[in-house]
Amino acid sequence: MAKAVAARRRPTDGDDSKSARTRERILDAAAYVLSRKGYSGTRLTDVADKAEIQAPAIYYYFESRDDLIEAVMSVGLEHMREHVQAQLDALPKGTDAISRIKVAAEAHLRYELGISDYTTAAIRNAGQVPDAIRKHQLDEEAKYGEIWRLLIRDAEKEGLLRPELDPFSARMLLLGALNWTAEWWNPKRDPLETVLRTAQAIVEHSLCDDATLKAHAKRRGRPALGRATS
Amino acid sequence: MAKAVAARRRPTDGDDSKSARTRERILDAAAYVLSRKGYSGTRLTDVADKAEIQAPAIYYYFESRDDLIEAVMSVGLEHMREHVQAQLDALPKGTDAISRIKVAAEAHLRYELGISDYTTAAIRNAGQVPDAIRKHQLDEEAKYGEIWRLLIRDAEKEGLLRPELDPFSARMLLLGALNWTAEWWNPKRDPLETVLRTAQAIVEHSLCDDATLKAHAKRRGRPALGRATS
């Protein structure tokens, strides 16, 4: 494969060559550093150290530092979206919107906190990257936001949304609560399960009151998932 | 006043000299830039432009770029804390904890979104500054967090906190919802009042259910403030 000036090596789908694995190592390293040090603190030499190569080797795979960072952040949101969507798709047909939102919240938190440096990097740096990178990120953010917009719209349709809430503000506030966990959560101090449980309670009760939810469950002859029934 | 190598000009309390006002202009300019461009994007030349001086003049008042940024962020949290505390102090004796928390949430949002570049700067950059700055910030953050810790503890004492919530997680999740607004709020699109109303509803219902709150109000022979009574 020729080394084009403008293209460098491209990620091919099922490629398992040594080269593809090196590229992967660089991306992993960049996600690791970026999620911890932020955009400004991410030095190519640190990424290179973590990936066990020399800094210039990065340029064999990526155009520039920003190109690398954009790749990390783009993957981060994409994975999050796929993960959350998968969890939602696995739910039984007819699951009520509030239960689905609780599942989405759990998936979001688990992915952000426990699984992916890429996702943490994408979230924590959303507001601090230069415009060039930001631009492409906005598309991904919109796609992910759309999942939540639909969830809340469904809640509204099912009569499960408190009428005093502005749907857009409510969505952004709740996503903010989830996103901000990356700033404070410490696995040594707070078990993930504790945060998860509290977050789900907050999401549920913010959006809908118990009485309404219970009435809805009875009407449909099927109890809501999780705590909503207690 | 001698120009000490390690100290430079210090902020004196009620100083209104030209010098003090220049220092203030620099701080204002830095807050402006920092809140919009982030830690990495804040260039001394931009700060200088905004303050209508030349970049080296900054060094007459501050040790270094980081010193300036630390000053901005420190002031940001301090002001926020004072503002929120003042609003709380102005409430009538005996106001229930949930109403107080709603007032705190409103004060927090108004300050963050509408009033202070310093506070926006402090919040948005909390997680991306180098360790040296971070360290001092943690003290301020702890002080502010303490206000909220006490509010939630009071709610618990008054029997107004849902038992399934972990108090610490709940506090951080709700503060996260408020803090994250700086990332998405757009005054052109969403009136502040809309966000405010939704945030207050979320805070209230997350922490306590309507029935409990109403019972509490009746018991004390005084209706709770705001929406809680409707």
Add this chain to the structure above:
DNA sequence: CACCGATTTGAACCTACTTTCAATAATGAG
């Protein structure tokens, strides 16, 4: 082995800043 493209590197380069400094201008007290 001898060759060739793919990969990696060490050393240098370049740029965009922060920071220093000696010189100059403003300010205010006597």
Add this chain to the structure above:
DNA sequence: CTCATTATTGAAAGTAGGTTCAAATCGGTG
């Protein structure tokens, strides 16, 4: 007005990266 101090500047260093590049290495193929 004079002078000492405070404040500000223009020009020049200094510096910490990102980036380039020619050379070295690697890994497979004939």
